[in-house]
């Protein structure tokens with residue numbers, strides 16, 4: 001049975017990325033050594049790091065004055081690295097889900113945090129509107145895609161303050177105006193690479209304005225100055241990230257990805273909206289193109305377990321169970337997800353609906 005990978009993270013990578021990585025695990029760049037055992041200081045790996053950095057900048061059209069770093073620790077470590085490096089007195093945060101809340105918790109260790117709005121009152125099913133970001137804050141932080149709740153902010157916000165965004169689960173899914181941001185960060189395991197590497201796009205002149213001492217490893221300048229090679233970088237995930245970046249370029253870049261993502265999400269949301277059994281959990285104008293969350297309508301709730309069983313065990317729809325804080329189902333349609341898998345899921349939903 002064909003397996004379709006709807007996992008939320010770590011998640012689907014293009015087959016070419018998996019094959020190239022597998023080959024490099026056996027023989028890396030003709031060295032006769034495995035990628036697993038090669039020095040990160042070798043000229044072959046140095047070339048990988050350099051090319052990954054260049055392609056990252058090219059695909060997102062990152063302007064002068066910014067650097068891209070690859071570090072460890074996950075997006076979760078960025079929750080503290082951002083305030084460590086940027087927060088003097090006060091920062092503003094938008095609370096749109098679990099990941100935003102975790103970022104807020106860390107920022108509070110460094111200064112005053114003004115939560116400008118929150119959608120917690122309705123279990124994060126919408127994106128707050130009509131909030132104002134004070135101008136006197138050191139920065140404004142938001143999460144562009146709420147992986148757990150299936151909501152997304154797809155427009156780069158206009159704010160006067162410095163702008164920081166957690167784009168873990170929608171980076172490279174559409175063009176972004178990087179010049180509006182001071183830091184964009186994310187774990188790579190959703191749209192870029194296997195788990196183990198974290199990216200940060202940093203505006204260099206946003207750094208150096210805090211008075212506190214910053215531990216070497218938590219300072220962006222350390223990693224910028226050493227080209228992400230201050231300490232041993234996660235060699236294999238960086239290699240895979242490069243393969244994904246090459247695949248993005250081949251596919252036509254982020255604009256082409258956006259078109260595909262819009263088509264894929266429309267297929268599934270249409271099926272949900274026209275279904276007798278299923279209903280989406282996120283408000284329509286907040287719907288994510290990356291994570292589609294849905295449940296069974298109240299009168300059919302008892303069929304949820306049965307559908308999960310059928311979809312996963314009999315139709316190979318892997319990873320479609322919703323996060324425990326939402327329940328129901330979540331289909332993650334990251335960049336590497338082919339349209340055919342989305343169509344297969346829709347067919348599986350219709351088949352189940354007909355039987356019941």
Ligand SMILES: *Cc1c(COP(=O)(O)O)cnc(C)c1O
Pocket residue numbers: 009073074075076077099143145146147166167168169186187188190
């Ligand atoms: C997965 C995820 C995180 C957590 O990433 P880690 O790399 O596991 O720390 C943070 N933010 C968002 C939006 C995510 O989707």
